[in-house]
Amino acid sequence: MAKTDFGPPDYRQMIPSMVRENYGQWKYHTVPRPGVLQHVSESGAVLTSVRVASPRLVNTDWVRRICDIADRFCDGHVRFTTRHNVEFLVSDTEKVDPLLTCLEEQNYLVGGVGLAISNIVHTQGWIHCKSAVTDASGLVKSIMDRLHEYFTGKKPVPGKLRIAVACCVNMCGACHCSDIAVVGIHRTVPRINHEMVSKSCELPSTVASCPTGAIRPNPKLKSIEINADRCMYCGNCAAVCPAIDVMDPRNDGLSIWVGGKVSNASTPPAFSRLAIPYLPNHPPRWPEVVDAVEHLVEVWRAKARPGERMGQWIERIGWERFFQVTGIPFTDKHVDDFTHATTTFRATTQFRL
Amino acid sequence: MDESKTPLLDELEEGHWPSFVQQLKEAAVKSPAAADLLLQLEKSYQDNTGHWKRGGIVGVRGYGGGVVGRYSAMPEEFPGVKEFHTLRVNEPAGFFYTTEKLRQLCDVWDRYGSGLLNLHGATGDIILLGTTTANLQPCFDALGEIGFDLGGSGSALRTVTCCVGPSRCEHGCIDTMDITQTLTQHFQSEIHRPSFPYKFKVKCSGCPNDCAAASARSDLAIIGLWRDDIRIDQDAVRQYVDAGLDLFQEVLRRCPTWALGWDEKSRQLTLNAEDCVHCMQCINRMPKAIRVGKVRGAALMIGGKAPVVKGAMLGWVLVPFMEMKPPYTEIIELLTKIFDYWGENGKSRERVGELIDRVGMATFLEAVGLKPAPQMVNAPRANPYLFWRPEEVQQNG
Numbered sequence: 001m002a003k004t005d006f007g008p009p010d011y012r013q014m015i016p017s018m019v020r021e022n023y024g025q026w027k028y029h030t031v032p033r034p035g036v037l038q039h040v041s042e043s044g045a046v047l048t049s050v051r052v053a054s055p056r057l058v059n060t061d062w063v064r065r066i067c068d069i070a071d072r073f074c075d076g077h078v079r080f081t082t083r084h085n086v087e088f089l090v091s092d093t094e095k096v097d098p099l100l101t102c103l104e105e106q107n108y109l110v111g112g113v114g115l116a117i118s119n120i121v122h123t124q125g126w127i128h129c130k131s132a133v134t135d136a137s138g139l140v141k142s143i144m145d146r147l148h149e150y151f152t153g154k155k156p157v158p159g160k161l162r163i164a165v166a167c168c169v170n171m172c173g174a175c176h177c178s179d180i181a182v183v184g185i186h187r188t189v190p191r192i193n194h195e196m197v198s199k200s201c202e203l204p205s206t207v208a209s210c211p212t213g214a215i216r217p218n219p220k221l222k223s224i225e226i227n228a229d230r231c232m233y234c235g236n237c238a239a240v241c242p243a244i245d246v247m248d249p250r251n252d253g254l255s256i257w258v259g260g261k262v263s264n265a266s267t268p269p270a271f272s273r274l275a276i277p278y279l280p281n282h283p284p285r286w287p288e289v290v291d292a293v294e295h296l297v298e299v300w301r302a303k304a305r306p307g308e309r310m311g312q313w314i315e316r317i318g319w320e321r322f323f324q325v326t327g328i329p330f331t332d333k334h335v336d337d338f339t340h341a342t343t344t345f346r347a348t349t350q351f352r353l
Numbered sequence: 354m355d356e357s358k359t360p361l362l363d364e365l366e367e368g369h370w371p372s373f374v375q376q377l378k379e380a381a382v383k384s385p386a387a388a389d390l391l392l393q394l395e396k397s398y399q400d401n402t403g404h405w406k407r408g409g410i411v412g413v414r415g416y417g418g419g420v421v422g423r424y425s426a427m428p429e430e431f432p433g434v435k436e437f438h439t440l441r442v443n444e445p446a447g448f449f450y451t452t453e454k455l456r457q458l459c460d461v462w463d464r465y466g467s468g469l470l471n472l473h474g475a476t477g478d479i480i481l482l483g484t485t486t487a488n489l490q491p492c493f494d495a496l497g498e499i500g501f502d503l504g505g506s507g508s509a510l511r512t513v514t515c516c517v518g519p520s521r522c523e524h525g526c527i528d529t530m531d532i533t534q535t536l537t538q539h540f541q542s543e544i545h546r547p548s549f550p551y552k553f554k555v556k557c558s559g560c561p562n563d564c565a566a567a568s569a570r571s572d573l574a575i576i577g578l579w580r581d582d583i584r585i586d587q588d589a590v591r592q593y594v595d596a597g598l599d600l601f602q603e604v605l606r607r608c609p610t611w612a613l614g615w616d617e618k619s620r621q622l623t624l625n626a627e628d629c630v631h632c633m634q635c636i637n638r639m640p641k642a643i644r645v646g647k648v649r650g651a652a653l654m655i656g657g658k659a660p661v662v663k664g665a666m667l668g669w670v671l672v673p674f675m676e677m678k679p680p681y682t683e684i685i686e687l688l689t690k691i692f693d694y695w696g697e698n699g700k701s702r703e704r705v706g707e708l709i710d711r712v713g714m715a716t717f718l719e720a721v722g723l724k725p726a727p728q729m730v731n732a733p734r735a736n737p738y739l740f741w742r743p744e745e746v747q748q749n750g
Contacts (some may be wrong), residue, residue, distance in 0.1 A: 008443035060459035067452035144367030177569035264561035
């Protein structure tokens with residue numbers, strides 16, 4: 001019998017010795033150049049972290065090449081960030097410049113620290129997910145090919161900007177609290193394979209799965225039916241009943257959301273809000289989406305004050321001016337009609353005309 | 354030269370950003386599964402839709418989760434991905450590795466899988482992408498030999514994840530790594546054997562910057578903070594000012610409670626300490642001059658989640674301040690009570706935040722043995738529809 005329930009490798013065995021020796025003793029940090037952090041300990045020790053972009057979907061040989069670099073410069077240790085970047089932690093300051101040269105020679109992108117656009121948090125897409133409207137890896141590649149100079153620091157930005165991509169409204173990638181989020185959406189009522197429902201779906205749980213109560217049993221067919229007026233295409237029923245198909249390649253598309261964040265700095269964490277309800281799903285380069293994201297970044301970059309994140313800038317200028325300065329049309333789709341809709345309606349005459 | 358079989362994906366080999374297509378192609382040289390994944394993906398790019406079947410439960414002995422079953426909907430065309438299951442492997446806290454450990458992982462995965470992986474998945478696991486049903490158990494056994502266990506999937510406690518915390522950050526108010534490791538070890542069975550109404554996520558961030566996105570992405574967020582005053586080094590403040598920092602625009606004006614001021618005469622930053630809400634803004638802008646306080650603990654936030662089913666929620670304050678010291682008995686006991694109450698009362702596919710929305714926060718607090726506190730609300734209720742318990746009123750007749 002194989003052993004079970006032993007848990008992951010203990011981090012104490014994974015951390016470099018300088019981290020172990022200065023654990024909890026870090027005093028402050030600086031950013032000597034884009035993509036590089038220098039942490040100084042109470043003991044005077046200096047740890048340099050060099051952050052490198054990763055495509056997230058990698059192969060074992062890529063991992064081994066990362067390990068080769070970490071063996072040469074970082075005493076055989078390496079870490080990853082919550083946004084899929086690689087971090088090389090260098091204890092010997094003398095080795096920082098040679099590491100940067102090595103990374104440049106091998107075409108790694110160094111960046112994503114502090115006031116920059118970091119790597120995009122994203123989901124599996126067509127690579128491995130059954131409910132993906134689009135391919136997250138391809139979208140991320142296309143967006144970051146356009147925005148890479150914001151990652152490397154070549155183009156400075158006023159504040160942090162965090163982008164996330166999710167292939168459907170499950171939003172496995174923290175899209176609901178990102179400065180800019182790209183989310184795959186459905187726009188049509190799911191199709192039901194009645195014959196298959198009676199064989200492979202549990203009716204009560206399928207009915208109960210609908211957040212708007214749009215599904216009711218159809219006893220005649222031993223199946224269910226969907227009230228089209230109530231359905232908002234979330235796909236939750238399709239997740240519990242494989243006989244329901246919400247995929248619609250002709251109508252599925254992408255939506256863009258702005259102004260969310262998770263940090264408590266200055267303003268509380270906030271949800272991303274709808275900016276663009278629909279753009280076409282155009283692989284392999286998604287030009288409409290890439291243009292829209294770049295446009296949002298550029299308007300924010302031109303108008304925001306130092307330190308203002310997307311949502312903080314919008315809060316200052318007001319949503320009415322956000323739509324005006326970005327040229328994005330405000331439509332019926334932007335007015336919430338779901339569970340907490342009324343909390344988003346304005347109840348003051350303090351607005352701009 | 355042969356015509357390419359993947360003209361659309363080939364376009365994604367160009368450009369400055371690292372290319373996942375190059376990763377796929379390199380893996381495809383050694384792995385027939387990776388080769389067919391590439392071809393099926395090209396087909397998706399042509400058809401604008403995915404080609405995976407839905408459903409299919411597979412696993413390893415003794416566990417009810419940690420493996421996501423995946424089957425191609427076009428197995429005749431792409432036999433290499435007929436079975437293409439994912440293993441979720443629990444990462445070490447803070448995503449730290451020795452290269453020795455990573456190389457061992459790569460060797461196992463080359464032997465039993467496609468050679469493709471995510472570092473890391475959205476929850477935090479190492480995602481090993483693509484193996485067959487027959488290879489699952491031997492792969493799991495081989496992973497066990499090099500010290501890697503599976504993470505959570507399905508209606509279970511998901512892999513606990515944290516920010517880098519005190520290992521490499523001066524803001525870490527709590528030992529995020531130790532807390533993560535301790536909770537992970539304590540709740541192994543809840544991670545490996547799905548027995549909850551739905552998924553439950555726990556994430557741990559060392560300070561209110563919340564780099565682990567805990568309050569947005571976890572049902573229980575542990576966020577480090579302090580209850581005494583921030584520490585100011587006035588010399589270092591003056592260095593920032595002399596170096597050109599616009600103190601008014603970038604620090605004073607952005608303090609949510611105007612707790613900070615600038616005394617021009619003495620060239621000192623002034624602090625009205627009782628107004629500070631420990632938001633991190635001034636510390637982030639002047640990390641050399643301002644530091645977190647010394648009396649530290651964590652705020653616990655409950656109910657954070659993405660939209661499915663009833664809309665996205667941000668975690669709500671459940672415990673404004675809890676000391677976080679080993680062996681972390683208080684939080685383990687609280688989590689156990691939450692699992693019990695939610696397990697009893699949660700409907701199928703109802704996250705704990707949605708349960709609270711349905712039954713009311715006051716009911717939930719009582720059930721898990723917590724007292725209401727003003728930190729939990731933006732403001733007290735504005736409607737007069739209060740509930741009174743029988744023992745709080747005089748009984749009639």
